[in-house]
Amino acid sequence: MVKSKRPVVSLKSGCSCSMPGVWRAVAHSDGAVVIFHSPKACAHITQEMGLGIHYRLVARQEFVPGRYRAPLISSELNDEHSIFGGAEQLRACIRSVAGRYRPSYIVIASSCVAGIIGDDIAEVAALAEQEFTIPVIASPCSGYLDGEYHAGYYHTAMAVAERFITTQPTLPDTVTLLGDRGGPDSEDCQEMERLLHYFGLEVHAHFPGYASLNDMRRVAASSLNILIGGRAQSYAWIRRLAVGLEARSGTPFFDRDHPVGWLGTTAWLAELGALLARPQAARQAIAAEQQRLQAAVFESRRTLRLARVALVIGRPLQYFEPGWVLELLAQAEIELVAVVLLQGLTGQQQEVLRQALPAYTQIPVLLQSQADATLRTAELVMTTHELDDENLRQFFIPVLPPIGVSGFLRQLQKLERLAQRPALRGGILYG
Structure with a gap:
């Protein structure tokens, strides 16, 4: 039985589950499969989130068929596993996924049940990677126990970056959008691209949730990363991701509040022009x-x-x-x-x-x-x-x-x- 020890978490910044964040970080990546090491019922959290997003996209006429590419699988822990451990159940699930989906890589999200019983997800992932010769990435979060949604998103994004993003020659005037505002076809992302065109900048990647393995190679070649997270709490996690990517690939990032409202938009344009040394374009x-x-x-x-x-x-x-x-x-x-x-x-x-x-x-x-x-x-x-x-x-x-x-x-x-x-x-x- 593979077991791990984990610290007791006494403080956290929210009350949501990290598992949907893990899935959202790679939900639109071709070749990815996400495994929830959890009871089957835990998958309803992400299912409901996905359903809500689907209805919103349909209502706003932004729905794109085939948008969700990463299958979501549960290892289906039960009462027996909560007593004797679920590592073998997870191995069997990985074996089934590898045979059925032939994925380019697998990401494992650990539930609070798995965290409490002490299943060593990282060890299971490492052994599975040797057996199936494909990357198997384990998120360090465990459901509600720590970190919440944004931590699952961040840690998965960084793990994927460390595995797949390598240093590339910089492509001038290229941008990667970090975070999630509904995907490349959303009104917000389209507006961001329109504003960037004033400076001759082209968005060539959306990381992490909408990046295939080929897209990830372009992330390291970007001349600038721009944050498009949501509220203040998620923005802090996206900024942490931007710092990590800068340390890894040397790509700087534009750290400024979103262009919201007229005053926010003018300030954003002026500061981006100053960063790029293109004040005339900003004016x-x-x-x-x-x-x-x-x-x-x-x-x-x-x-x-x-x-x-x-x-x-x-x-x-x-x-x-x-x-x-x-x-x-x-x-x-x-x-x-x-x-x-x-x-x-x-x-x-x-x-x-x-x-x-x-x-x-x-x-x-x-x-x-x-x-x-x-x-x-x-x-x-x-x-x-x-x-x-x-x-x-x-x-x-x-x-x-x-x-x-x-x-x-x-x-x-x-x-x-x-x-x-x-x-x-x-x-x-x-x-």
Whole structure:
């Protein structure tokens, strides 16, 4: 029986599972297979995540058939293995995967069950690699026990990089996008590529989740890595990945907040121009984007100008960026009548928001119990959560702020569509 000792984890930064992060790190890599060393039921976590992503892509008309390429297999641990160990069960699973799928490489995600019983996943992977002569990579995380989703993503990405990315001659004006914003065909990634074209830069790889083995060779040849992670917590892990890749292949990275909203986009363009020593390209880009923004906002104001809007917040500040939302309202000359904090927030989370919001707006901040009349008289409600009132015209604020002027304008256009609904017709529109 192969066993390992692991330290007791007393502190972690979240409460999610690392296993979906392992799968997402190689989910679109040709030739990869992911094994969850876990009970069969653990796979539902990733299955539900994949299903949710599928529906979102279909709704946004971004779905690409065949996008998910890495099969996900469970070793199907059971009660017996939790007592006597599951290393043999994992070996049998690897043997089955190697024979059935003929993979280019295998990645193993360990569950909290495997971590508790002490299965030495790394040792099993090393022995399997010798037996089947293909790379078998074990993530050092174990389900909920440590590290959570982003740690699984990061550690898998670094393990894949250490195995497959080798030093290459640098290709001028090439970029690798690090992280995941819905894949190369998503609106955010397309907008990022559009902004980079102002500087003559070409995206030639997306790492790690959308990189085949051939793509990984291009990662080391990039002249620059640009981070496209999600919220602050995931961005920190993606930055850690960028640091690791720079140490490994020498590729520098652009470490700046995402181009969100108009102010964020102009700052991002100016700082990228400074990094590349192309300030003239940055000025031209800002001028072109400003002209585009002003023309679109002028049209939107005909519908939205002076509309009464309530902003409803149910996400803690660490998961919600109020700046771009309030900037959006100001650009369209939309009247903000109140900010409402939902009762699902803890007292501490409400207080953090109360202290932060005056930096953006002086509009009164109300609790949900105080806001019924305000919500009923608002023409539009911008909200982080669906409200149980079918008469309200609700605009659901996206969890990830949209990138660039294109993302900014998409939100304006949807607000405009919502405002054009008949006064008695409620419902919700997703941003």
